[in-house]
Amino acid sequence: MPKLTSINPTSQAEVVYAAHYTTADRDACVRVTKWLSERGFKLVHLARLARVHQSTLTQILKGYYDSSPSKQLRAVEAAMRHRDDVELDVIAPVETTVYKLVHTACQMARRYRNFSVITGYVGTGKTYSLKCYKADNDNTILIEATPTMTTSSLINHLHRAVLGFDSKANLEIKFRDIVDALKNTNSLLIIDEAETLTPHQLHTLRRLRDLGNIGIVLAGTENLRGLISPEHGQFDQIRSRAGFWPETITKITLEDAAAMVQSGFGDREVPDEVIQRMYDYSRGSARMLTEGLIAATKEFGKGRSLDVKLIDAVAKQALCLQAAN
Secondary structure, eight states: OOEEEEEOTTTOOEEEEETTOOHHHHHHHHHHHHHHHHHTOOHHHHHHHHTOOHHHHHHHHHTOOSSOOHHHHHHHHHHHHHHHHHHHHSOOOOOOHHHHHHHHHHHHHHHHTSEEEEEBOTTSSHHHHHHHHHHHSSSEEEEEOOTTOOHHHHHHHHHHHHHSSOOOSOHHHHHHHHHHHHTTSOOEEEEESGGGOOHHHHHHHHHHHHHHTOEEEEEEOHHHHHHHOSTTSTTHHHHTTEEEOOOOBOOOOHHHHHHHHHHHHTTSOOOHHHHHHHHHHHTTOHHIIIIIIIHHHHHHOTTSOOSHHHHHHHHHHTTOOOOOO
16 A cells, blocks of 8 residues: 655654545644654653544554554644643642641641641632642642542542552452552642541541551642541541641632732732732632633723723623622
C-alpha cells in the first residue's frame, strides 16, 4: 500500500502515514503531537478527554491506523481547544488564608503523625487547597468520601490508592497490606468530605493511623466538628489524637478576595470599590467569587469598564444575587 511521509516539527522524527490519511489528517496529527510536546501533556490524558482509546490515538499519530482517522482527530482537537479554553479561564493559585491554614494542617499531621481536623463552610476553598497541597507534595493520598461509601469501599479506595491495584483478598488482609505499605513512612492521608463518614469508618482510620504511624487530615463542613468535638463521646479517641484543630472557617477575608479578583483579571486594573462590591456579593464564599462573579464578569462584561455598575448588572442578571448591603 502506498505511504505518505511527513516530518514531526517538534521531534523532527519522520512519520510514514498510510495512504488513506488525507492532507488534513496528517496536518492534524502534527498539530496534536506538537500540542502534547509543548504542554507536557500525556497522551493517555488527552485520549481520555477526547473519549478516544489510548491505543487508537497512538496508532493514529504514528500513521498506521487502519481506517480514516478524521473523526477521532476532530474529537481530539476539540478536546485540546476545550483544555486550552479552560486554562485561560482558570484563576492562578492564590495563597489565601484558607490555603495557608490547610497547608499548615497537612504539614502538622505529616510531621507529628497524628490527626489534623479542618472544618469550614461550603465554598470557602478547603477542597481546592487540599488538592493544591497534594499536587505539590509527594506521598500524599487524597480520598473524597461520599455518603454512600461503606467501610469496605473505603478500604478498597485506600488499597487502590496506596498499592496501585485492586485485590480480591478479604478486608482484613487488604487493611494489613495498607498498613504495611504505609508504616513508618512520611505519607499523609487526607480524607475530604469527612463529615459523611460513619463511626466504623472513623475508627478504621484511627487504627490505620495508630498501626501505620502516619498523619491523617480530616476535612469537612462544620458538621464534622459536631461529630468529633464532644468530650468522652464515641470519637474521643480521635479527638485526643488531633494535634491541630483550628476554628471552623466561615469565610475568606477581603484581602483574600482582593488577591483572587486581581488574579482573575490579570494585568487589568481593578478598583478597590469593585473588589469590595464583589466581596459583598460573594458573602465570603471563594466559590461564588471565582466560579460565579469573576467568571460571569469576564464573560458578560467584555468591552465594558470594570466598575461597580457592571458588577451590579452581572450579579443581578447573570447570577440572580440579591443587592449587596
